[in-house]
Amino acid sequence: MAHGPQPGLSRWLYTTNHKDIGTMYLWFSFAMFLLGGCMALVIRAELFEPGLQIVQPEFFNQMTTMHGLIMVFGAVMPAFVGLANWMIPMMIGAPDMALPRMNNWSFWILPFAFAMLVSTLFMDGGAPNFGWTFYAPLSTEYAPPSVTFFIFAIHIMGASSIMGAINIIATILNMRAPGMTLMKMPLFVWTWLITAYLLIAVMPVLAGVVTMMLMDIHFGTSFFSAAGGGDPVLFQHVFWFFGHPEVYIMILPAFGIVSAIIPTFARKPLFGYSSMVYATASIAFLSFIVWAHHMFTVGMPIAGELFFMYATMLIAVPTGVKVFNWVTTMFRGSMTFETPMLFAVAFVILFTIGGFSGLMLSIAPADFQYHDTYFVVAHFHYVLVPGAIFSITAAVYYWLPKWTGNMYNETMGKVHFWLSFIGLNVTFFPMHFVGLAGMPRRIPDYALQFADFNQIASVGAFLFGASQLVFLFNVIRTIQGGKKATDEVWENPEGLEWTVASPAPYHTFSTPPAVR
Amino acid sequence: MLRGFNRLFALVATALPAGSIVAEEKAPERWGVNMPRGVTEVAQTTYDLHMLIFWICVAIGVLVFSVMFYSMWRHRKSKGYKAAQFHESTAVELVWTIIPTVILILMAIPATKTLYDIYDTEEAELDIMITGYQWKWKYDYLGADVSFFSNLSTPRAQIDNQLPKGESYLLEVDEPVVLPVGKKVRFLITANDVIHAWWVPDLAVKKDAIPGFINEAWTRIDEPGIYRGQCAELCGKDHGFMPIVVKAVPQAEYDQWLEQRAAEAAKMRELTEKTFTFDELIARGKEVYDRNCVACHQANGQGVPPTFPAIAGSAIATGPLAEHLSIVVDGSEKNPAMQAFGPQLSEADIAAVITYQRNAFGNDMGDTVQPIDILNFKNNQQ
Known part of the structure; x- marks a missing residue:
């Protein structure tokens, strides 16, 4: 009896099964992805032409803020946690996560956090309107009353992330099958281990900064109020000490996914496994000492500017190593281009372009011109959309046959890929141009010379958004049925997850597998 | 095709009546894809730096992507290509760690020089205090009896699409900040409420205006003209509606303007009575x-x-x-x-x-x- 899922709703409410929890994380994140995407479409619709047409500036600011928060905390992070839940136990030969009850709890508080965040849209004074970076004092003295709900929503999300991270670390360090040494772990497990440490290090810092805001707003302190002897720049230092590792939290697991997919479809082992591990660790270390490159224009002393500029430039080295390793893995392989591979290859190309604009942004004097323009918007969407989103999509196509036991529809997968690829580039590439030409970010209306490229970007955004419905349709069809997948699914893929049946049984590796 | 569009729009632009405000201003370029070269030495150095880094990135990109595309073209299963099995080489890893490091050092040298230049606010000939307010700028000419607010002057009806939009839509103000050409001007930048950022791309000056702080920046404009910018830091509802207009004029004209402003201030005081x-x-x-x-x-x-x-x-x-x-x-x-x-x-x-x-x-x-x-x-x- 104890071997199958419970019937009905209680299966999902009370489950401690890593696969069920992984599934819930993934569906939750997809729902948030669509919600955050709709907000992005409101933004792009308003920016379709100069003048105010659809929304007023107050609501526009709420949309940019909520879009950012929902995509970062609601779409990307839970998706990676969902993939970790599904795959890490199966990849290391463990029966489940180390802390299954906490696993249930860390998922189930998320819907409440986001219900609270989204409910602010209907409150008097509207939702948070100060940008996802919520700089004080705009987010304290000048914030709408709903800011308090925002603070508590962030607290809950942070608690969820920290619990998830603890669980992942405990699982990886304690539950590997005999013979699975650290340097034999799949890269997805490695990158998640490092990501989990980043989460534990910085989520409390985020909790700290929102608590300081709460104190300033309700309890008469002046951490960030200059009039009370506080320091608005302190907010930015604390926020970005969280914020920069956070951007790596959203990309390191993607590196792991791509490092699994490319070797499978190149039919060739990953090039430079150990250098990949060291590069990931170096990026994680560097992420703690570069935060102020987001603040080059706040008026730091020149020594500070130089330190953060040099440290930031250094990140290009381990990131470059990774890209070179992926390309070398492809080189002289025997490649096929199924949907997961298409997304993975697009990841390498477009993430590299995002890396180039990142390198440009690291040059402090040039950053004075780029900072807070659409060039920055283009940069971080190039690393997050083809980076995080494409890798998550690739992972879903790659492991979906293992999860459901059915092959997805390859043609529909390719259509999804090409529409997304075109939509994404049409949306975000022109943003480089308007940014360089002088368009600031977070404005609801703009000067006439920016009109043409904005119009193009808006068209691309709707194309990209619509193409995600193809994805949804394809996934649902695959769950319902389709061509049966073999246990291996692909041609000789590496990893323990391919040694279990498709679909993966409710409980896997109740006795540990032998690892060569 | 883009170039074709460019020409088309250039033709349309010349057919339109010239802007009524100033003759010396270049109309902003439609389909502009790059940052302006600017009108100060610092702006031009920054532009050159930006282009240098850009071309280095392009070169690396071409190199990496050609290997990738070559391999995607040649090394396909469908073409019967058999996979090699090599997967490690410490020598190669070292090479592609060391070469990028050297390139980065070469980039850092001009960047550091430019940064020192931008930070040198000494020996300014004129000090202007800039204060960001929700949602306007205040300019105080230190040592002269001149102080005024600069508000967006684009009519509301244009924003609401009831009137056709003017050439400088959203980039026009009632009172531009007037600067003499050829003089080193120091800006002391602060804010009254939330954080703003004072940015004029042609001067390559962008500095946050932060309540409780006074940031410094400087410029020396070579050519007379009108240079437009915007607030660059989200500052609330009308963040998109607080532009900056700098009018750079020859010294004589600047002196005349100062006198006129002082006279107007005196007249304003009389109105109190x-x-x-x-x-x-x-x-x-x-x-x-x-x-x-x-x-x-x-x-x-x-x-x-x-x-x-x-x-x-x-x-x-x-x-x-x-x-x-x-x-x-x-x-x-x-x-x-x-x-x-x-x-x-x-x-x-x-x-x-x-x-x-x-x-x-x-x-x-x-x-x-x-x-x-x-x-x-x-x-x-x-």
Whole structure:
């Protein structure tokens, strides 16, 4: 009896099964992805032409803020946690996560956090309107009353992330099958281990900064109020000490996914496994000492500017190593281009372009011109959309046959890929141009010379958004049925997850597998 | 194809009537894809640096992507290519660690030089204090009796699509900041409420304006002209509507402008003594309202509650005069969005706008406030 899922709703409410929890994380994140995407479409619709047409500036600011928060905390992070839940136990030969009850709890508080965040849209004074970076004092003295709900929503999300991270670390360090040494772990497990440490290090810092805001707003302190002897720049230092590792939290697991997919479809082992591990660790270390490159224009002393500029430039080295390793893995392989591979290859190309604009942004004097323009918007969407989103999509196509036991529809997968690829580039590439030409970010209306490229970007955004419905349709069809997948699914893929049946049984590796 | 478009639009642009404001200004380029070269030495150095890094990235990109595309073309299973099995080489890893490091060092050298140049604010010949307000800029010429606010001058009807948009839509102000060419000007940048950022791309100056801090930046403009920029840091509702216009003029013209501003300031002070008629106050008050109040309280006086309350039928605008004077002159203690206008507007303007608010939007109070009442109110506070 104890071997199958419970019937009905209680299966999902009370489950401690890593696969069920992984599934819930993934569906939750997809729902948030669509919600955050709709907000992005409101933004792009308003920016379709100069003048105010659809929304007023107050609501526009709420949309940019909520879009950012929902995509970062609601779409990307839970998706990676969902993939970790599904795959890490199966990849290391463990029966489940180390802390299954906490696993249930860390998922189930998320819907409440986001219900609270989204409910602010209907409150008097509207939702948070100060940008996802919520700089004080705009987010304290000048914030709408709903800011308090925002603070508590962030607290809950942070608690969820920290619990998830603890669980992942405990699982990886304690539950590997005999013979699975650290340097034999799949890269997805490695990158998640490092990501989990980043989460534990910085989520409390985020909790700290929102608590300081709460104190300033309700309890008469002046951490960030200059009039009370506080320091608005302190907010930015604390926020970005969280914020920069956070951007790596959203990309390191993607590196792991791509490092699994490319070797499978190149039919060739990953090039430079150990250098990949060291590069990931170096990026994680560097992420703690570069935060102020987001603040080059706040008026730091020149020594500070130089330190953060040099440290930031250094990140290009381990990131470059990774890209070179992926390309070398492809080189002289025997490649096929199924949907997961298409997304993975697009990841390498477009993430590299995002890396180039990142390198440009690291040059402090040039950053004075780029900072807070659409060039920055283009940069971080190039690393997050083809980076995080494409890798998550690739992972879903790659492991979906293992999860459901059915092959997805390859043609529909390719259509999804090409529409997304075109939509994404049409949306975000022109943003480089308007940014360089002088368009600031977070404005609801703009000067006439920016009109043409904005119009193009808006068209691309709707194309990209619509193409995600193809994805949804394809996934649902695959769950319902389709061509049966073999246990291996692909041609000789590496990893323990391919040694279990498709679909993966409710409980896997109740006795540990032998690892060569 | 893009170039074709460019030419087409160039033709259209020349066919349009020339901008009425200034002849010396270059019309902004449509389909512009790059940053302006700028009109200062620093701007041009920054531009060159930007292009250098850009071309290095392009070169690396071409190299990496050609290997990748070659391999995707040749090394396919469908072409019968058998996979090699190599997967490690310490030598190769070392090479592609060391070469990028060397390239980065080569990039860092010019970047460091430029940064030192930008940070050298010594020996300025003119100091201007720039203060960011929600949602306008204030300029104080230190050592001269010149101080003014610079507001967006694009009519609301253009933003709401009721009138065709002008050439400098959203990039035009009522009072540009005037600078002499060829002089090293130092900006002392701060803010009154939230964080703003003062940015003019042609000068390559972008610096955050932070309450409680005074940041420094400098420029030396080589060519006379009009240079436009915008607030670059999200500062609330009208962040997109607080542009910056710099007018660079020859020294003689600048001196003349200074004198004229000083004379206007003196005239403004005389107005404090004058007694206005009701109609004069209403007419002046509407102008002041449209420039200073309309962003929050809206053209119909309905505001955007709860942050920006209505004036129509409000307890203050239809209540005792003293409270109305107090909130306009000193701002609101409860709601920081309501600024203290006492230090921002002349006595005549405050008197006019209060009179207007008490008699417009259906508030038929019928009373008037004279500039001298404002002066007395201010003096009684001290």
